[in-house]
Amino acid sequence: MSRKPAHTADSLLDAAATLAATDGPAAVTMSAVAAAVRAPSGSVYYRFPDRSALLAALWLRTLDRFQSGFLAALTLDPPQQAAIQAAHHVTDWSLHHPTDAAVLLAGPESFGSAQWTDEARAAAANRQDHLNAAMRNLAARLGYDDRTDHERLALLIIELPYAAVRRCARNPAASLPEAAQAVDQIVRAAMNPTVP
Template sequence: MRPARFKDVDIIEAALAVAAREGPAGASIAKIAAQADAPTGSIYHRFRSRDVLLGEVWLKAVTDFQNAYIKLLDGSDVERAALDAALFVPRYVRENTAEARLMLLHRREDFLVPGWPVKMLEQAEMLGRQMQAAQQHFCRKLTGRDDRKTMRILCYAMVEAPMGAVRPYLEKGGTPPPLVDSLVEATFHAAMALTGGDA
């Protein structure tokens, strides 16, 4: 049997490139096919619709980011792990700009549409639960508690502030300069001081 010329991963990478460049609304099957240098029939043979293909792109980007982020939280030095997780955001953006544009410049709802198969919807929900559980567990390790206020501070210091710091550069088509890492670190320490201890 002759091996398939186009693999699922090739089409997903092409769809990622188009969606990152033009947004999910602009990622037509024709443009994705052109990016992959593949016939549209090859795409429809593997993915039953454009929405399903873009959903796979979003799920892969979020899964890869989240797995790497959560792995950092397992560090033996808990305080260092917290800062490393915050700094992971700008570093990830520089190394994975297309995926970062997809996740930070567009809403989950831009990809999560009614046409998604049940299995994909369940995977998206699982990712949300996984991240929440990891943050809650880490909050207890770092501060000894997981009340709403402490969780809110931790989420801001480690996720929201870093993402907010890199977003303007992505919006302009660039990547964050090294100064952003210093700003993220300073913000992290200032926010964590509100928990009663500067992590």
């Protein structure tokens, strides 16, 4: 009977995420991940054929972790509450998952997306398409029927909270809970001041 590998793909990706959050995406190498989990490099290559595959897997896993809650929020009723909760998800998820948030803040280009396989790039594009479709659906539910309104919605519930998270990540003196509260107030006022 073959021996079960000591390190799972998730445990290796956890180590990669920590390296990226601490020292930047460039620090995520096969040998660095192996050292972080105190395993031979072969353990990493057993799960990921090369660094590009490792980086793509890290990005896609992080995106899935974030988008699951964001996409769920977009389906809530009434639609104004969906927008409020989606914006809240960006800041709340980042507050509770700072390592994963650091990966998202770095962006796919920092993880070598240009060198990913066609399959990995297609997977990332598919996730973006899914998000775009969910945003269009929410916009329709809100009665937003032109491009300007769609852009305003994206700025309000994606870019604004994302900018707050980025600002706090770059400024140690900034408070993400306080920034999250400010974002929440802005989004609530924009959507409907009477929404609880």
